[in-house]
Amino acid sequence: MNKNLKKLFFVLLTLLFTLTIFARPAYIDPKMTSGRVFDQRILDINQINTYITNFAIFAQDVYSGNNSGLYWPAGFPQETYVFGAGVWVGGIIENDDGTADTTMSCGYYPNSASTEFVPGDINDASPDRPTPYNNPWDIVYISTSDNYGQPWPLKTTSGADSVVSMQDSYTEFNDMDLSYRLVPSSIPLEIEVKQTTYAWVGPLKEDIIFLKYDIQNKRSDKKDIKKCYVGIGADNDIGNEAQDAANDLLGFIDTMTVDYAGVKDTLMQINVGYQFQLESEAGWTHFPGIVAYKYLESPKATEPIDLYHDGSFIIPAGERIGMTTFNYFTIQTDPSDHIKRYLVLAGYDHTRYNPNDPEASYRPFPNWEIGVPGFPGKTEDPTAAGDKRFAMASGPFTLMYDSTATVIIGIIISKNSAEMLDKMLLAQQIYDQGWLGPVAPGQVNFDVVGMDKKVVIYWDNAQELIPDKYYSLVSDTTLPIYNPAYREYDIEGYNIYKSRTGAGGTWELLAQYDKINEYTILLKDSLIYYNAAAARYETTYYYDTVGSNTGIPYYFVDSNLTNGIQYYYTIRAYDVNFNGYAVTPSNDTIGTIPLVLEGAGKTKAAVPRSLTSNIIAGTYDLNLVSGNIDTSLIDIEIIHALDTLVEKVKNDTFTLTFGLAERSSVDTTLPAYPYTITNKNGDTVIQDIMDLDTLWVNNEKIIVLPIEKYNPYSGFIFKINDFKLDTSGWTNKDNSTFKVSVQSGLYDSSILKVENIDAARLFYHNSKEYIITWHEVVYPTFTVVGTDTFLPNDTNLTVTIYDVDNNIDIPYSNRVLGDNWHFNYSTTAATPEQCPRYLKESSAATAKVGLYFSGMKISFNYTTRPNAIVWESRPKDGDTWVVKVTPNDSNFVMTYPPINSQYKFTVTPATFAEVTESTLDNIKVVPNPYVVRSELDLDYNYRRILFTNLPDKCTIRIYTLSGDLIATINHDVEISITKDNKTTTAYDLTKGYAEWDVLTKNDQIPAPGIYIYHVQTPNGETKIGKFAIIK
Template sequence: MHSGLSIVAVCVAALLAISGGGLFAASAGSQVPAPELQDLITHDKGNIRTTVSNWGTIGGLSHLGFPSGEWPKGSGHDYLAELKYWMGASVVSGDTLLADSDDDYAPLTSYATATDYRIRLSTDSTRYEFDRDDTTGAGRDNPAYGWRHYDPQTGEWVYNEVWDPQTESFYSGGPSSLQESIYRFNDAGLGSSLMGLEMVQTIYQWNYSYNEDVMFVVLDITNKSDNDYENFAFGLYCDFDIGGPDGSGENGRLGDLVASDTSQNLAWTYDADGYDPGWGPSVVTGVMGTRYIETPDNIGMTAFRTGEWERIENTNDREKYAYITDHIYEESLPPTDQYYVQATSGINLEKGKTIRIGFAIIAGYDEEDFRNKSKIAQTVYSNHFVGPTPPKPSKLTVLSGNNEARLSWDNTAPESVDPLLGVADFAGYKLYRSTDQGASWGRLVRNNDGSLGPDYVPLAIWRVEDASEPIPHTYVDTALVNGFEYWYSVVAFDKGDSSAGVGPLQTAYGRPGSDDNAGAAVPRSNPAGYVPVESTLRHEVEGGATASDGNVVPVLFDDSQFSGEEYEVGFKEDMYTTSWYVVNRTTGDTLAVDMTDQSGDLAQAPVVDGVQVFVFNGEREPRHFKQVSFSAGADTTLELGYSYGPMGSAFGFPIGGDVHFRSTYQLRFTATGSLGYSFYDDVTPINLPFEVWNTTTNQQVLAEIYHLDADEPGWDPRNRDYISIVNVPYDNQSHPEAFPYGHSWFFRLDTASYNYRVGDVFEVGGAPVNGADDKFVFNIPSVNKEAASAALDQVRVVPNPYVARAAWETVEGERRLEFVNLPATATIRVYTLAGDLVQTLEHDGSGTFVWNMLTSNGQGIAPGLYFYHVESQVGERVGKFAVIK
């Protein structure tokens, strides 16, 4: 490894950090830009994480703690020592000119102001002229919001042109990728331009499973001089170091080999034995390299050179130019610390002309994987950066609770459309959990060939056949340990694209704070006396009606979304359906309407104001079948033979609204009876010895008869003839239009119930189902002061004693002590054994306060015994804890 930013500059960097200067300082042997011109960003959307400077370098900063070609992201394994650019040409005078990243490049302003040299970054709205009102491209679900690209021909910042494969045309919109960076630089690092070159560098990065291991880099090079360069040459200087520090001063670089494939414009570096002591025996080293994905006139790769950096460092411009213009393809040195230069030459760069050089930085698990990904990179680039796309990530919200985390996410993923296919091909969600801050996401999947990974076994998975099908958007993770940090990522996947030879794609795992689909939880105790949402539920019944046996379970997922204090779940019904709604009683706003599921289905329960509302119906079965009136004496002469419940359930027909089933019906045997009709055709009349009455509405209704014996078309209990009650007003006419939604119960009387008499009445009791008279009301969480006061004796400190460190401390030097089961608002005072005040802590929120164990003077507390005093509106608590060195 060699830092071409110069070893001297690196040494000065620490001094600049103290003095407030730039990232690097110019010094002997280095022409790094002045501190006030320097800028640095981190590209981290994909699986390769690296710094990018604004003067023609990528990586090279791992020794300063910055990621430098880290792969996989979060692993801490930096592959890229440095990547730089050489550009050269010979002029008419015979002189040879060559500009490189070590000495000659300087940033240009990328903003309207003449002093702003920052790199534009699409994922950081502070780094460009973010404008929420700029909705150009919004119709394609890609609004610009102020994002622009630089046009080197006009010298203006213009809208990005994004390819639409459905119309085979470009449209103006936002970034082409999930993360883009743009900056301008020239070759005037020494004060005046060497060759008159101006460059625009754009980097594109995605986190899709098929291209997350690729970074696309595009350089637009414009000749601003008065000279025509007939043999312009470009060299991509790459020094990849495969390995990490092993304690001996080496980082694995001495075991590196390089290779190339001119037919594919490929070059790469790999470790000779696939093992590096700095990364440990469990890590198999990967491959990282580059591929030219565009060169002027498709010239491609014209040279591949390699060597030890010490021997190339002091070569002059003429030697470097010859190095990249000679068509030489060198073989790797024996395992050692070696770079490679991948060159393309013979380019005609006339004055005023702009050429484009495109290359991809690619990481793979082995050479085969590297080659496959390089082909994908070329395909994606050649298709204007449009490829199979996984669903857009849904936004995840995480609520920490007592020994649990409650997760909820929006509907972005199912509604997103694959731009290549033009359809919503969402197929499901996977939910992952990490206990090591994203270094891993559970157990690696074991593949069919016995290998492991790269995917992990999800915490939960849900699949749908069609994107429009209901799917869960919440999850409660229980049995967690309070005080420990848990990361979560909800990953959407699709069906894949068989026509493109691409299997199901999924979004990346994400990182809390930078990716919408990821979040973190630190479980903690609830405040003393805490009354959760579900404990506030009450069932109100209007008009003296009988309450249903239904229930509502509100579950809190986001306590920042409340817009009121009291909420109501009510019901609306008609002949065809029963639906329910949610109203904010405080504001009067309707938050959900026309909801029909009453089974508590996780996929269909809406989330309103941060609360998911589960509705459960009472059992759709009559409360009773019994005789309630007798013609003479008290003997029961009418009994139930068999009931199928709702008629629709018996035959697989739709079931109407619960208004039909909540009603109580009576078969009243009278002297005149009534006219029923055949179930088979709804129109054939049948004389019945009874009338059917809906006693809830006090209306006579209709009956249809399902007779098993075709030769006995009348109604006779001995023939096991079934009665289907049709809940429409009786008018001596048939009502075929009432089928099937107006039909309610389907049953028969016992075969011994033939000895009926005038005056007998058989009753079918209404089912205890939810209806318009039922109201379920719940309130936002609260604190019961009496319960809080009674719970003060549960306040305690954990861990106690504190011995050297707490298990949940993950950052070196960090100390964390927790006061738990606190009242919602309290003042905590910590005293020494001698009664000296150590610290005063103001608590407001959950039941846990995390203390960094610093005194009021900012010093760490010493080992010893301490007292604490908790003062609150619900009472006081005194306790003690010990700190052991």
């Protein structure tokens, strides 16, 4: 709501923004005013929606007439909590004559809603800028926006976009414009401020916004800023605070005993100031919450600080200062000049400051007691309710010339004080653990290759192998944000985009790919909806399920393109996770509140072009090395992938190895076969799993969906077109006899019984013989190994099981059914917790009944039904049992799944054939005739004529009809690149064209007419033709 006394800055902006502030869209376009780009935008990713600017003011809607600009929850813009706020920085400049100037730069002055900062950095007039203070990139950048076509300014060391949260923002401003000084006689500090914000969604954290200020001393006289204080000045109006409606109260928390990071009763410096009220607001759906500001990072003390000026609390030099001031005032007592505002930052009551007795007014923190029961720390008495402002600061310290001080503050809104405490601790934990929160995937590695009238796009799966950092936080059962449904590896698919220019707003979606698993969703759109039960607006997602579970081919062909035209592409990974979880009546944990995030993407350009006329494509050969797989049932294809490489593909030999069966993520009753591809050095180039999808009951064949995986920098795509398991060649209880015998030891073979389990047969190794060896494990003292507990001198039995046919050991796992072993005879009623690795006399009866392994089970004591093992005659260390499987039909032909099978294949790179006369027959000039402003011209001053269908190397000479040589073009697919003082050879193996810029060797535009071209190869082959230029 407007306040009558908050008009001065609006009057100023009205003059600046005349003819520009009407009919503004949701995101304000940057406007050029007084030679500056004044930009205002809104942060809206989570429940706190707030305006920010590039001139230091935040939480105020400046463009609408200085209205309150921070509301909560999302969808309730009338429920506002902040009228305006901004960074405050004060300090003392020592003059050469021994005097000193006390000054302060104010990011938001409540009484006039004004600022002393202007957009951009101090060097805004440097030579690399187009016009001083007229730069289109001095805007507010938001990571979820196209930023008016400007690239994201923050980069990692590798050059990728640096985005920390689900919605970052970034802007820069400085205090050097003297016309913006609130007190004309005051001098600027000459500082440059880089402001960054972070925000996440999800329980608790969706009600927090983080502000980071990097404040740099850029003084032209290179002097230090002494006794410097940095902080926030805020006018937090909860609803209507005008006149009689003013009813806000303040509170602050210095230290508090809390349970933090798993440690109980921790005395913790909280550093929080907050504002609340005890009355409802007219027209609000919700009862007003609490708005809190928490210091998370402050500058370090440059010398010891006597916080209370009495020696009772000293902050040592080198330590973080923390919040040293929580000062407050009202609309009637706003600090009216830079000296009074500096006093506020320094902890003095400016309304009664006496320079002859300054300590009498020193009040770094209010002297309140517990004014309102139930609110933490100290608060005002309810009788003091009114229109409040406060400043919280950190200092004093010396901000040396060219050094930077960092302040990080979290703004937190909560329904009540208990929730506020949880959110404060979560904000601290997110900061302490390096900004851990849900974040979009990183940039995808990809390449684009221009081919004839098409572009081929290849990408890798590196992002899929990176765990979500936030998992380490939400998997902690001691934290209030514990979420067992949160996925550690959550990349779900990829979106491919295309643009003719690469500019913002020009991108179109080419393709979407979704992994084959239980998550069959592609994010299409989202909607803010009203949750009546929670009395708040929340985000729900609509999902496009068309083409879901498509699988990921890792390459895409964009066809029907025009040769010679440049196209831009980007690939963005997206993930699927869950912000909440629920427990079903059957005690299963399921994810709720789906969270889908799309990452940023690199941009790469490609030009479709004619191919080199003498290229010979790369080849491969594939051979089975070992294993029992029926090779007629698997169709593997190796595709020579990258025809254009930074480094030429070298001959390499790769090994493909299948692992033990796991459960298919598509259908958990079916198996999946992991596989690894390594190069000749043993390095892994592909590691993935082949999920079986369909069981054909009639002929007992399982078919895998076509899958394609690749590592482009190894030069191939590995593709399984078809995969079948012919289970008709597998033994089962109907076509074979199963027998177990005791080879050594005293256990009675006659009470043993072995069975084949139909439900588990897909995980069956299908071996004719298994050897079970028993082992005793005894520890002299109480011992814990992993999840297993061993009592002193207690006998524990375990086994190893060797699959003779497949030459492997079957691994232990507590999966009830799978390609593994465990103790427990039941394969229907058992749970993983009832499937141990060790047997002892005190083991549960279910575990002592029998042994499961790879689709079979043995009862230890079978009479009329399975009974527990006879412990007195139990197997001893080294005893062996043998299980034999004999087909009833002597003509039965056994087939095998691919476990432990290996292939080898060699990739041979592309080469070039010797050029002959016929190789040059198809050389053409495009366009012919050439007309000025052809579609191939990049702009009016950059004309292009293409020579197409060229061999890998040749020289093109262009002549007039009179025989004058006007241009020479040397075409070669092999070029040298110098990087970091090193020269390497690069290849563009399919570049069968060359460009002419339509300039003579003297940089003149040739006259209209007919021209002759002559193409010559190194081996002497030639081609002569002609083309025309028309104006």
